[in-house]
Amino acid sequence: MPDLNDELRRLADEAARQARPLAVADVIRQGDRRHRRGINFWALGRARTPGPGTQAKPGRRWPGWVAPLAAAAAVIAVVAGTAAVSGAIHGRRAAGGVGKAHRFTAYVANAGSGTVTPIRTATNKALPPINAGDNPDTLAITPDGKTAYVANYDYHHGTVTPIRTATNTALPPIKTGRTPAALVITPDGKTVYVANFDSGTVTPIQTATNKALPPIKTGTHPVEIAITPDGKTVYVTNNGSGTVTPIQTATNKALPPITTGSHPDAIAITPDGKTAYVANLGSGTVTPIQTATNKALPPITTGSAVEIAITPDGKTAYVGNGSGVSGTVIPIRTATNKALPPITTGYPNAIAITPDGKTAYVASGPSGAVIPIRTATNKALPQIKIGGSPGYIAITPDGRTAYVANFLKNTVIPIRIATDTARPPITTGGFQPVAIVITP
């Protein structure tokens, strides 16, 4: 079919002649503004701290370009996730459910297809995907479990889509700033705070009306967000400024920024609310911040810190360090802020800790595996191989099942925690699952 060749060639040549590329310096500048993504190609998973059940702990993952083969993995500048694992608060609620252990719903953000897939944990069946916005990559759910909020990580169409969990329907998107990268919900469920990476702001959203309030100025490239268990203060890591901005939720006013290391990223707060741990990706350290005084303590050297999760008893912070395909997890005793010897895991895309605090699960994209770490001994158990690129983990509030998003396979793998065995994969019906949140 020679004519088809010619026609296509003429068409393409004409468009090529009229192409108007930006100056390369502008492309590089724009790219550098997304610095945080550039640093962790495999992903920055986000751990969840136990604390308020709604704590959003987003994560970014870059599961890697697997040669041209990865068309499915078509390479979206990926992204983050948030999960709410119930800590004490929702643990109780779950226990009150008269033994109905498997009544949860997991919501999976499919970054590549702009959808969210609900999965019933009782049956491990996926329901039809719900349309969200462009590049949904972080989720959080209200403490009453009625609404899931999805941040659509897009520069031009930054929005948050609320999803009613009763009907699994999306409500109209709420406009935020550019590139909403992370979100957290207050323990009273009244407000969602959204960090807008490319606007340098945080947008509060009232959940009663789903209206955005005026944005609050932060530093450059706010990328992660955490809230104290009493709901009084939101902490935002400013990846571009090397600072953390505290925001008082009563007034929605930003307090003076706290200097951290370079390129602060993941953040987790102890269940007693006294200390925020900030992973400084650039300087390879973790900065503890005393929330009472908002003063930074001396940094703890870890390596390229990409992820933090804290045990429900608050005694240990697990810091994931990654570089290329390799990585470790370093436990830090919060009483002394001393690092224990590193545990080899492969690049840690995400860390999640069981509600009983006994096991930390590490998803390693490059390893195609989930690595359980016993917190009592800080020893890694044998890898649970699932293939693909595991990028995110969320654990059910009853502590029975860990759900792992497998970015390259468009599946979610349930892992039975009692036996550390993988169950059959669940196809999400979307592309590039990057984040999971589970109802309380």
Place this chain on the structure above:
Amino acid sequence: MDREEFTSFYTGSFPRLVGQLYAMTGDRAEAQDAVQEAFVRAWVHRGRIDMGRGAEAWVRVTAWRIAASRWRRAQEGIRLMVLAARPDRAAGPGPDRVAFIEALRRVPAEQRRALVLYHLVDLTVEQIAAETGVRPGTVKARLARGRAALTPHLRETTAPVGE
């Protein structure tokens, strides 16, 4: 890929990729936007992208994905990625070219993508299978269906475009 390599890669392949994406999407502004955004992402992820043939494929796949995600948003359901007749805002093509473009737009998106990769980018069926994430048999079927849909619109006398 350092700054210098990226610069020469960018300037060398940008127009060509816009041409390819235009043929795939049928929308010049969309093609330009998607390729531009894909290059920003390429810079961000430069450490993971091999120079050489791999880099251009990376940008093409990324740009396709960016464009495809916009259609999905714009239309009901992700299966219906048929580009609705969207007026080409940029001026230019003569009437018979317009007829061909209109015909091309009516070809389902993945068929169109396969046609462009085969007839314009000169990839083999196996390479297209790798780039689009489907089996070679599926690529062949897409090519056959796409060609069948376009045949009436080839050559200078272009028949009226029917549904």
